[in-house]
Amino acid sequence: MTTVEVAGVRAPAWRGGFGRLWAAAVVSRFGxxxxxxxLPLLAVRLTDEPLVVASVTACGYAPWLLFGLLGGAVADRVDQRRAMWAVDTVRGVVVASFALAVGLGHASIPLLLALAFSLTTLQTLFDNASTALLPSLVEHEALGSANARLMTGQQLAGGLLASPFVPLLLAAGAFMPFAVxxxxxxxxAALVASLRVRPPERDPRPAGSTLRAEIADGLRTLWRDRAxxxxxxxxxLCNIGMGALIATLVLHVTRWLHGGTVGYAAAMTAYSAGSLAGGFIAQRIARRTGRVRALLLAGGVQTTALLVMGTVRQLAALVVGMLLLGAMNMVWNVNQVTLMQQRSPSAMVGRIASAFRTASTSGAPLGALFGGAVAHTYGLxxxxxxxxxxxxxxxxxxxTVSRRDVPVVAPDDGATAGHPGP
Structure with missing residues (x-):
């Protein structure tokens, strides 16, 4: 593992394993x-029923609620690198088969539902294994910068670069986005398979240990760590709030603000641009304030932005609010993931990461339901x-978590308080 000094912040070197992991993550997010x-565009070609179309999206959430914790436990048992490239190989074959079916005219709603459900089921193992693998590729003090680079690259690929290609690929055939x-x-999968990583040392599992017991151990460890x-x-709580906002944002913009589709596009573009900016400042904020206080700052700015968005009936206010939401959301995500990696026992990173992801995923659909009810009852x-x-x-x-008396896993890990760089 090697790190470099970038503006006073320890960062992973691009050469070696981290660069390949970053490239794999960005390429995969683009696809x-x-x-x-x-997928939803194909769904509306096959049916006019809104509930059926929505069920395709719902199938992308359900596996996290059903298998998220199980995926984390499995990720802590297996060689994470092998699990990642094996999962991506299977997902590539599944999507290629789906693209072939679409190209031959055999697309159907049940096939779309099966695709969405199976891909997310496999993702529960892949994402948790990826989170657990990163500390094996970069040094402890470079984890924050590594997470920031990963998330910023994924946001750039998925949030900005992919959008212009969708209409071009669809013009070439409905199967083309899936083939790509x-x-x-x-x-x-090839990039991850090429990594040379020493698997983390794990204590032998007790005789008769079950996945259920290991999941419970991970949850107890998470619960006992106050931070x-x-x-x-x-x-x-934040994901419930974001679910409520995003589910009704198109109504907020087009009806309450009368901003039309152009206004909605401007709002979503501002959010993506803010996310990219947040990736560049997330680690620098943490170095000055500490990771939990960085979360406090991000949450405070987002609360203010949401209050302005909900009270000021101007499109410009909403666009600025979405810009701030995107930037602070990235600051939150980078520091939340890094804090979790730093404070989790190495043998439990997958399980603790899965608890975070399950909570996040369950919050979004719950918030969407709350948001719809609130918009109907109290206004858009x-x-x-x-x-x-x-x-x-x-x-x-x-x-209370941000106080200095929160115990840390390692001396000067920057989890609860800022400290000068080396």
Whole structure:
């Protein structure tokens, strides 16, 4: 492992394993974005029923609720590198088969549902294994920069670069986005397979140990760590709020603000641009404040932005608010993941990561339901105000966690307080 000094921040070197992992993550996210855009468009060609179309999206959430914790436990048992390239190979074959079916005119709603469900089921293992593998590729002090680079690259590929390609690929044939997605999975699998990583040392499992018992051990470890427990709860509250906002944002923009489709596009573009900016500042903020206080700052800015969005009836205010939301969301994600990796026992990173992801995933659809009910009952700006309340509660829950007396896993890990660079 090698690191470099970038503006006073320890960062992973691009050469070697991290560069290949970054390339695999970015390539795969590009393909995922193509598929995510093409799948609902294909669904509306096959049916006019809104509930059926929505069920395709729902199948992309369900496996996290059903298998998320199991995926984390399996990730802690296996060689994570092998698990990742094997999963991506299987996903590449599955999507390639789906592309062939679409190209031959055999697409159907049941086939779309099966694709969405199977890909996300496999993702529960891949994502948790990826999170657990990163500390084996970069040094402890470079984890924050590594996460920032990974997330920024994925946001660039999935949030900006993929969008212009979707209409071009669809013009060439409905199967094309899926064919490209399949190729990105296979390329990512090859990149991950080429990594040379020593598997983390694990204590022998007790005789008769079961996945259920190991999942319970991970949850108990998460619960006993005050910082991780508080951040997990705060993340759940924030994701409920974001689910409420995003599910109704098109109504907020087009009807409450009368911004039309151009206004909606401007809002989503501002969010993507803010996310990219947040990736560049996330680690620098953490170096000055500490990771939990970086979360406090991010949550406070987001709460203010949501209050403005819910009370100021101007499109410009919403665009600025979405820009700030995107930037601070990236700051939150980078520091939340890094804090979790730093504070988790190496043999439990997969299980603890799966608990965070399960909480995050369950929060989004729950928030969407709340947002729809609030918009119907209190007005189209109601979900933004609901999100502000939830973000405010999340920030409040983190105040005690941010105190210096929170125990740390390693000396000077920067988890709870900022400290000067080496």
């Amino acid at each position: 995922d974005a193509l598929r995510a855009a093409a 997605d399949a190729s990105t999975y296979l390329l990512a 991780l427990r508080g951040v997990c709860l705060a993340t759940l 700006n109601g979900p933004a105000l609901l999100a502000a309340v939830l973000f405010g509660l999340a920030v409040t829950s983190l105040i």
